Amino acid sequence: MTNQLIETYLKKLKTSGIERHIPNISVENAEFIKGIIRDKNPKRMLEIGTANGYSGIHFSSILSEWSILTTIEYAWNAHIEAVEHFKECKIKNIISIWGDAKMVIPTLSDNYFDVVYIDAMKREYLDYLLLSLPKMTKDAIIIIDDVIKFRDKMTNLYEFLDRNGIEYNICSTDPDDGIMIINFSDIWKTQFLQDR
Numbered sequence: 001m002t003n004q005l006i007e008t009y010l011k012k013l014k015t016s017g018i019e020r021h022i023p024n025i026s027v028e029n030a031e032f033i034k035g036i037i038r039d040k041n042p043k044r045m046l047e048i049g050t051a052n053g054y055s056g057i058h059f060s061s062i063l064s065e066w067s068i069l070t071t072i073e074y075a076w077n078a079h080i081e082a083v084e085h086f087k088e089c090k091i092k093n094i095i096s097i098w099g100d101a102k103m104v105i106p107t108l109s110d111n112y113f114d115v116v117y118i119d120a121m122k123r124e125y126l127d128y129l130l131l132s133l134p135k136m137t138k139d140a141i142i143i144i145d146d147v148i149k150f151r152d153k154m155t156n157l158y159e160f161l162d163r164n165g166i167e168y169n170i171c172s173t174d175p176d177d178g179i180m181i182i183n184f185s186d187i188w189k190t191q192f193l194q195d196r
């Protein structure tokens with residue numbers, strides 16, 4: 001599909017997501033993350049929380065044709081719908097996995113992902129982060145969505161970062177919420193990983 005057709009497809013998918021109360025990424029945040037992908041040119045990206053594939057289509061559209069997005073979703077209907085959308089958009093660089101991310105992540109290759117995007121169950125964010133650390137390359141970037149509005153649901157994540165002196169940036173990219181960016185190297189240099 002051409003970029004223009006993908007854009008039209010995404011607009012329709014966003015509208016249908018709003019009508020069906022699917023918590024898809026905002027356009028502003030999707031564009032912000034696409035900027036990071038453009039700069040970093042990752043070979044392998046991991047998304048935790050596929051939903052109907054809206055964000056996955058955004059990301060895959062900017063990844064190079066040799067790069068792969070692996071995306072995980074545990075709701076069967078959402079997973080199947082996402083796979084259909086990926087097929088309709090003729091996207092070949094997405095691996096879509098059905099399953100609980102907490103079970104799936106440990107089965108993925110170690111030292112593999114250059115970018116990890118977390119957008120699933122807010123209360124489980126710290127679990128996803130800790131499970132995916134061994135799966136990241138040394139210069140990986142971790143992107144965590146909805147970190148302002150749902151801060152109360154991820155207090156253990158904030159406590160973990162503060163306790164271990166791990167630097168993070170929160171970017172208020174859309175009027176509604178913000179995105180947290182962590183460099184793997186900032187976790188690596190703390191005592192937390194070195195003690196392991």
Ligand SMILES: C[S@@+](CC[C@H](N)C(=O)[O-])C[C@H]1O[C@@H](n2cnc3c(N)ncnc32)[C@H](O)[C@@H]1O
Nearest residue numbers: 024025049051054055073074075100101120121
């Ligand atoms: C905020 S939505 C994802 C939106 C998607 N990233 C987008 O912007 O189009 C969160 C999704 O994570 C899924 N989810 C929640 N907990 C999960 C888990 N433990 N493993 C895999 N998927 C999970 C939910 O079923 C839901 O579809």
